[in-house]
Amino acid sequence: xxxxxxxxxxxxxxxxxxxxxxxxxxxxxxxxxxxxxxxxxxxxxxxxxxxxxxxxxxxxxxxxxxxxxxxxxxxxxxxxxxxxxxxxxxxxxxxxxxxxxxxxxxxxxxxxxxxxxxxxxxxxxxxxxxxxxxxxxxxxxxxxxxxxxxxxxxxxxxxxxxxxxxxxxxxxxxxxxxxxxxxxxxxxxxxxxxxxxxxxxxxxxxxxxxxxxxxxxxxxxxxxxxxxxxxxxxxxxxxxxxxxxxxxxxxxxxxxxxxxxxxxxxxxxxxxxxxxxxxxxxxxxxxxxxxxxxxxxxxxxxxxxxxxx
Numbered sequence: 001x002x003x004x005x006x007x008x009x010x011x012x013x014x015x016x017x018x019x020x021x022x023x024x025x026x027x028x029x030x031x032x033x034x035x036x037x038x039x040x041x042x043x044x045x046x047x048x049x050x051x052x053x054x055x056x057x058x059x060x061x062x063x064x065x066x067x068x069x070x071x072x073x074x075x076x077x078x079x080x081x082x083x084x085x086x087x088x089x090x091x092x093x094x095x096x097x098x099x100x101x102x103x104x105x106x107x108x109x110x111x112x113x114x115x116x117x118x119x120x121x122x123x124x125x126x127x128x129x130x131x132x133x134x135x136x137x138x139x140x141x142x143x144x145x146x147x148x149x150x151x152x153x154x155x156x157x158x159x160x161x162x163x164x165x166x167x168x169x170x171x172x173x174x175x176x177x178x179x180x181x182x183x184x185x186x187x188x189x190x191x192x193x194x195x196x197x198x199x200x201x202x203x204x205x206x207x208x209x210x211x212x213x214x215x216x217x218x219x220x221x222x223x224x225x226x227x228x229x230x231x232x233x234x235x236x237x238x239x240x241x242x243x244x245x246x247x248x249x250x251x252x253x254x255x256x257x258x259x260x261x262x263x264x265x266x267x268x269x270x271x272x273x274x275x276x277x278x279x280x281x282x283x284x285x286x287x288x289x290x291x292x293x294x295x296x297x298x299x300x301x302x303x304x305x306x307x308x309x
Contacts, residue, residue: 186260
């Protein structure tokens with residue numbers, strides 16, 4: 001086929017990446033916490049203006065991560081109606097009620113061990129108490145205004161329990177998007193920024209990258225338990241799994257482009273800003289592979305570039 005001139009190529013081209021395809025990640029910190037972090041963070045006070053800017057650019061959803069300053073063995077602050085997470089959700093919804101708010105629902109940023117599970121008195125994993133804690137946390141987030149909660153511990157039956165607790169509390173219309181997580185070194189920027197590095201050195205239920213069939217099994221189990229959609233991460237390391245799952249489960253798939261991808265696929269320009277071209281190319285691949293939306297730390301910067309502003 002002869003080379004097409006640009007106008008013909010654009011006429012024949014498929015769907016392109018748009019701001020509406022993106023979900024912006026918020027790593028939230030307390031107002032007086034200004035210690036340096038590898039990943040960009042913001043305060044509750046800054047959320048309103050950022051959400052409005054995203055909405056103006058066409059980004060219609062955000063995913064909030066917020067830990068606790070005071071941590072204990074029971075991750076009790078994670079379920080508090082005055083927690084950083086609750087305040088962040090409220091700030092986003094007050095600023096832009098039509099912007100969809102997703103959360104992370106996990107104990108790793110709220111317990112003093114940085115684990116995704118709670119321990120019994122002998123230091124062993126207490127699965128039942130952890131699942132109950134996730135349910136309480138999810139209800140609090142829904143009451144604060146979250147549209148979609150995100151169980152991230154990958155503990156069997158946790159999605160079922162969260163669905164049951166949400167329904168019992170009158171939040172049947174709140175969606176559940178559990179995280180389908182592969183082991184990776186690409187989470188370190190997030191873990192360092194949010195103080196969520198596990199004391200054990202590993203996450204108990206994360207999937208070995210050499211065992212993609214396990215991911216299919218876990219995803220199917222999540223759907224059976226009541227998942228409305230599934231988050232896959234790291235986004236670019238799970239493209240093959242995304243493609244396989246499109247034919248095997250009946251819910252939307254939303255890859256999460258994690259901290260390591262953001263840091264390694266963007267270069268600093270002379271003006272100090274990050275060049276988003278590498279991420280735009282990568283996310284076009286994800287959309288082509290079947291992603292319904294793409295969660296990214298670069299949504300605001302990418303949307304500005306796509307809009308030419």
